[in-house]
Amino acid sequence: MQLFQTARDTGAFALLSACWITLALNSVLGQESKNAMVSENPADHEACRQQLNIIHSAIQEYQKRNDKFPRWLSDLLPDYLHDAEMLSCPFVRNSGNYKKWRKNLISFPVFGDTLGTYAYEFCTAEVPGLSGKTCREHKQRLLELIGFGVPIVRCLAHRPALNLAYDGTIYQSREYWEDAFVRTASDEIVLHDAFFITGASQTGAASKLVRPRGREVGPQMLDLSSHYNATLMHLSRIAYEGTLIECFPEGLQKIDGVDFDIRGLVHLTAKRFPAEFPAKIEGVAVNRACTRIHFLHGAMFDAPRESKIATYIIHYRDGQTNAVPIFYGKDVKTRWFDPRQQSELEVPKVAWTSPPKKRGPSGDALRLYHMTWVNPRAQVDVTSISFISHLTPAAPFLVAITLDD
Numbered sequence: 001m002q003l004f005q006t007a008r009d010t011g012a013f014a015l016l017s018a019c020w021i022t023l024a025l026n027s028v029l030g031q032e033s034k035n036a037m038v039s040e041n042p043a044d045h046e047a048c049r050q051q052l053n054i055i056h057s058a059i060q061e062y063q064k065r066n067d068k069f070p071r072w073l074s075d076l077l078p079d080y081l082h083d084a085e086m087l088s089c090p091f092v093r094n095s096g097n098y099k100k101w102r103k104n105l106i107s108f109p110v111f112g113d114t115l116g117t118y119a120y121e122f123c124t125a126e127v128p129g130l131s132g133k134t135c136r137e138h139k140q141r142l143l144e145l146i147g148f149g150v151p152i153v154r155c156l157a158h159r160p161a162l163n164l165a166y167d168g169t170i171y172q173s174r175e176y177w178e179d180a181f182v183r184t185a186s187d188e189i190v191l192h193d194a195f196f197i198t199g200a201s202q203t204g205a206a207s208k209l210v211r212p213r214g215r216e217v218g219p220q221m222l223d224l225s226s227h228y229n230a231t232l233m234h235l236s237r238i239a240y241e242g243t244l245i246e247c248f249p250e251g252l253q254k255i256d257g258v259d260f261d262i263r264g265l266v267h268l269t270a271k272r273f274p275a276e277f278p279a280k281i282e283g284v285a286v287n288r289a290c291t292r293i294h295f296l297h298g299a300m301f302d303a304p305r306e307s308k309i310a311t312y313i314i315h316y317r318d319g320q321t322n323a324v325p326i327f328y329g330k331d332v333k334t335r336w337f338d339p340r341q342q343s344e345l346e347v348p349k350v351a352w353t354s355p356p357k358k359r360g361p362s363g364d365a366l367r368l369y370h371m372t373w374v375n376p377r378a379q380v381d382v383t384s385i386s387f388i389s390h391l392t393p394a395a396p397f398l399v400a401i402t403l404d405d
Helices: 012-016 019-029 031-037 042-066 090-095 098-105 135-146 177-181 185-191 194-199 202-207
Strands: 151-155 161-165 170-173 251-255 258-262 264-267 280-288 292-300 308-316 321-327 365-374 382-389 395-404
Touching (some): 042 090, 042 151, 042 170, 135 194, 170 177, 258 292, 258 395, 280 395, 292 321, 321 365
Antiparallel strands (some): 264 395, 280 382, 292 365, 292 395, 308 321, 308 382
């Protein structure tokens, strides 16, 4: 049977989605064997979940030592995983269907390993129809776009399937894991189009998922649309059941007494940061005089206290500049925190935190910070603002900018 007519006809994105299991089991294995190949037993889910946790720890250790992901999960043997059976779902091993799984799924790129039954979606196999692009490159772009809930390992021997995300979260999904991040029909089209996701620039891809700027938004709230390189979904968490917890504020929001236009992220990179964000963003257009500038921002990962993690550069019409530094522990801290620790709300003072109903499965909350900078040259037009990372372990991100006339 020919599973793929042309890359666009079949949708190369289908290669990277849970529909593999539908294609493989319905078309290759046949309806009569489908039920024997997939478990709906919660005990089987839990056994596989525990094994995926071990695999995640092994991948983390491999990455720490080698500064890269393994090409295949079998590269984890024997230094990071000591037993080759860990590369296969316990249900598949115990069912006696290991050879059948290997035989019928080996033609799919993410099952191209020499051992095991897990789909390794950060493998270096080429995606058919994407002009030399690899599965890893596709997943890397999704990771930049929607955050660290993107799967790196999947087990399709369960219904629902199990997904091990980059950040270690394990969650269930049915047909497409991407659907957990879909909020509109447009989102669905974009997130399922591997051609577009892999080929577009960061800002080009983000522009298709960021909500339009509202008509009620005034000019004092700067339009960051052309600079967004990530979506607000970076500020979300996903529950085990596959439900996306949208922890973030969105749209026109009053935070700490200031109106902000919140629709996407301008994300910078950091030292050894897993997403390939830029070290600086330039040319955020202002073109007006102002007395104060309000920044709504945050950071991902810790840095030494009082270390300068980023700087805003204010550019004036007459060619002069002013620097606005951001210090870790004084101006911002890492975005996820334990809200039961009062000191984490006060030093530095948090401007916004996710309400109890929109917190992650562990109870952690999201926090954003508001910095107000008083302009010492209020009579001179500010032409633009630059945003620069100092490549500490903390990655800074900008949510919104509002001016006071």
